[in-house]
Amino acid sequence: MTSTRPATGSVAATRSEAETRLLRPFAVLALVASGAITAFGLAWWLLPDSNPYTAPGSRSLANALLEPTQFAAVVVATGAVGLLLAGVALSRGALRRRAPLVAGAAAVLAATVIVVLGDAGTITFAGYLFGFSAVVAGVLTTAVLIVRAPRLGVPLLLLLLALLGVAVSWAGLTWDGVTTFLVRFGSGLVDNALPILVSAASVTAVLAWTVVAVVAGRTTREVRAFESWLVRHRRTVTVLAALGPLPYAIVRASWLTPWPLFAPAQGELSPAVLATGLMLGSGAAAACVLTLGLIMRWGRVFPRWMPRLGGRPVPARLAVVPGLAAATIITISAVPVFVLSLGADSLIEVIVFDLVLPLWFWGPMLALAVWAYAAERRGERREIGASAAVGRADADGA
Template identity: 50%
Template structure:
């Protein structure tokens, strides 16, 4: 390796440190992108042959494509994007490209990701993600409290006391009851089952967009100089704190639902236990998102806490934090565009549009979370280098 090549791979700010080559990591992503694009290509042909099957005719979760294009045009765009994705993914999977070619391929991969986002991304998709993640956060929180009560009693007692206070407040002030929990589970579960075929298509499109976005980033990264990576590592704490602030306005709004002064809530929230449960579950997910984001710069984001059974004290695999973090950032970024277009365009209620985008700042939260996760990956990569 020449001196120039060594310098290009060096991490600025850390003399002698070299960056690992990335094409080996690009290839699995290329194969995944190839499969996803091939599936969408085949489905697009079916949608054109039988429009009744098309998700663009009666969409479960309307996307920008369904708002701006007729179903046939949307299906043709999906076919073109899928076919282009198959060709580009095959090219990237075959061999390592030279730097100029990698830049072009990275830009093209980004274009495919944006096209799939346009076709399948919507605000409804992030609502579905919020419900599922919120429910998972509640279950994980209860398990965490149970484990810490046994293995870390001081921490467990504090968490248990906080949970009891929250539940007591919700029951006594806001009218939470078991019927509301059951009604929430039945309503959400029924909606998921009823819309499963449509949700499956949306999920396929979003996964394809995320895979292509990851492929674009990795391809461009392999051709980059590392200056952006160095900047992210230097400022990772500030970036991560800003990203952790993203869900907090929503947390504050939902927390107010258990008080006599609920913010951004239906007027019937204190008379509808199911609505209250909905707010608390999604608020729990937003709280968990903020805490997990802070984990990117806290010690337990590098080493599992000692109280965790079996894995306590072991290093956290980078992928455990990076993969879900990048997925979340991608979904937020995909939802940000339709959110802005559908709210800012409401000239009849500009204040409401502003408040919605401040309480749900996808336009800020998504990009900042993506930068925070990328900074975490680069920071952890330094630990693995000699």
């Protein structure tokens, strides 16, 4: 009688091959990012004036504690260790013989990059880009919904028109304010091209090393047990992650009321500043919704109203990669933003600031929510693959 159960050895081998295929591109990404970090460190060592971390307002913890030359040396060392570890991760049999070493070293290196290159400007750049994208995406989504799903689109259009009306008539938003913001936004991206490039390299390094740590760590019983716990509690973890940007969204929404929170004085709340705040608040609200998508049906199957894609499965990487990138950006900015908050006049103000913008909580929690989503989707694929294997075995037996 032919067994319909796949051999345990073949399943383990297939799983190991899948993890190796996942590890390699992120190890290559870590190699490239580590090379960029090494190059930046060497440039700052030879040309100290080119170091953007010496500019006022930069709050890298390592930069605050070290002299410029020492800081540059630490950056070079961090990049060099990354290059070495990437070589180990890319070697043959890395997951079989050196998996615990690779996992531990990658986790330590990701934390080191956060301490050495974490900068408050990272979340600022990302917040502006995401907020602007959220506004554009919201307008396009509303337009599509009006045509393909009027029951959703028309109420959403009325809500947006009502918010726009309040922003214009009550809060004082003007077209000149919007255009002034856009001009400042574009010029700011150009003027800060080098810091943005450094932030991109550091975020890429942390993201890549985090994924390498998780993939290599899954070869250990402890990490697999933790991953199983995450999947069981994914709804709670995801809801907690969605709460991260909510206080900031509420604060910015209050600018449309007679009681604006954390806003400039009434005479200083110009239309351009108002446009900036509302855009950032829109990004925070979009972040809440997208995070909840990790446990909603539309996070697995595209809604029917979406042209061409409606009804099709959502590729897991379409949610995992942006989600991990966002979690990395938030986490890498958490320490420097906390350091900035210490400049407040009182302990109460420090606590309030870190509750309104809880990067220290939001970033790690979002990373866990994305990890749980990825693990669950991977489990679904395994079940489908096992069912297909059983079906083929039954057919062969017949």
